[in-house]
Amino acid sequence: MAIESLGYVGVRAKDLDDWTKYGCGLLGLQRVDKSRSSIALRMDDRRQRLIVDADGGEGVSFFGWETTAAGMADIAARLERAGVKYERGSRALADQRHVAELIFFEDPAHNRLEIFHGAEIASDPFKPGRNMSGFRTGPLGLGHILYNVASDELCTALMTFYREILGFRLTDYYSNPFTAFFMHVNPRHHSMAFVRSDKTCIHHVMMEVYSFDDMGQGYDIALGEPGRVATTLGRHTSDYITSFYSWCPSGFMVEYGWGARSIDMDTWVAAERSEGPSMWGHDRSWLSPEAQAAARKLRLGHAESGLRRPVQVMEGNYHLMEGVCPWLDNARKG
Ligand SMILES: [Fe+2]
Numbered sequence: 374m375a376i377e378s379l380g381y382v383g384v385r386a387k388d389l390d391d392w393t394k395y396g397c398g399l400l401g402l403q404r405v406d407k408s409r410s411s412i413a414l415r416m417d418d419r420r421q422r423l424i425v426d427a428d429g430g431e432g433v434s435f436f437g438w439e440t441t442a443a444g445m446a447d448i449a450a451r452l453e454r455a456g457v458k459y460e461r462g463s464r465a466l467a468d469q470r471h472v473a474e475l476i477f478f479e480d481p482a483h484n485r486l487e488i489f490h491g492a493e494i495a496s497d498p499f500k501p502g503r504n505m506s507g508f509r510t511g512p513l514g515l516g517h518i519l520y521n522v523a524s525d526e527l528c529t530a531l532m533t534f535y536r537e538i539l540g541f542r543l544t545d546y547y548s549n550p551f552t553a554f555f556m557h558v559n560p561r562h563h564s565m566a567f568v569r570s571d572k573t574c575i576h577h578v579m580m581e582v583y584s585f586d587d588m589g590q591g592y593d594i595a596l597g598e599p600g601r602v603a604t605t606l607g608r609h610t611s612d613y614i615t616s617f618y619s620w621c622p623s624g625f626m627v628e629y630g631w632g633a634r635s636i637d638m639d640t641w642v643a644a645e646r647s648e649g650p651s652m653w654g655h656d657r658s659w660l661s662p663e664a665q666a667a668a669r670k671l672r673l674g675h676a677e678s679g680l681r682r683p684v685q686v687m688e689g690n691y692h693l694m695e696g697v698c699p700w701l702d703n704a705r706k707g
Pocket residue numbers: 517519577579628
């Protein structure tokens with residue numbers, strides 16, 4: 374028994390209205406008021422997926438990982454055996470999180486992790502904050518998180534902690550143009566990833582939308598605000614997602630994407646990837662000019678070698694076209 378998915382994320386902010394404008398107007402989340410200084414943002418039938426506390430800070434205050442009642446007991450036992458201190462959440466805290474029960478503790482990077490089971494379902498259907506078709510969540514969870522880690526030692530400690538105590542499995546990893554490790558807990562290619570960086574902090578939270586056009590229209594909305602887009606439209610080599618990144622009001626990025634692949638957990642074998650993070654696009658304005666140039670060189674190499682991956686679509690989300698190009702038909706035949 375282990376973690377099943379990323380259930381919720383708590384973020385710190387200066388102003389709730391900033392998050393309403395960004396979260397609802399750009400991402401398409403639904404605002405639910407919790408108190409004078411906090412709101413919940415829905416992305417599906419759950420009561421809350423993102424919890425925003427206007428305490429004047431920024432970054433993430435807690436990560437909520439979902440399991441079963443038996444899974445929670447198992448993780449508590451493993452924490453005890455490893456000598457990691459944890460606490461049981463009070464009834465009041467469980468009510469605040471809209472879950473049956475939770476335990477909480479810190480990972481080696483001092484992130485507050487909450488392991489819970491029994492998330493409440495809302496009585497009313499999800500109503501997106503803008504006209505879009507919704508988010509791909511369910512058993513895959515709310516999306517993924519990627520974390521900056523400032524030392525090799527901490528990277529190793531986090532890997533050991535997440536794999537041995539929480540049951541995460543390594544999907545793949547690479548070391549060029551930077552070092553990164555991707556881990557899964559369900560068929561989503563990664564629910565958690567670490568990147569070796571010069572600081573230790575949250576890098577981004579990823580949300581996946583149902584429709585390709587939901588993502589593109591979000592990109593148009595983001596482009597309308599100077600400085601909002603952090604990473605241009607592009608496609609990842611790891612999970613094949615087409616996405617862009619924008620700065621959220623809590624000082625980190627949100628990756629907004631469509632078409633991530635699902636992996637077969639029973640047959641997947643972790644391996645090193647040499648292609649870097651992106652097949653094309655994803656110009657990272659926040660990187661140094663040297664790092665941007667290195668990433669661009671890698672991508673132009675992909676253009677030269679013709680790196681292509683099939684688009685990942687869901688039933689009902691596509692029309693299969695006739696092949697109309699004799700040249701392409703011949704190329705497909707062999
Ligand atoms: Fe990502």
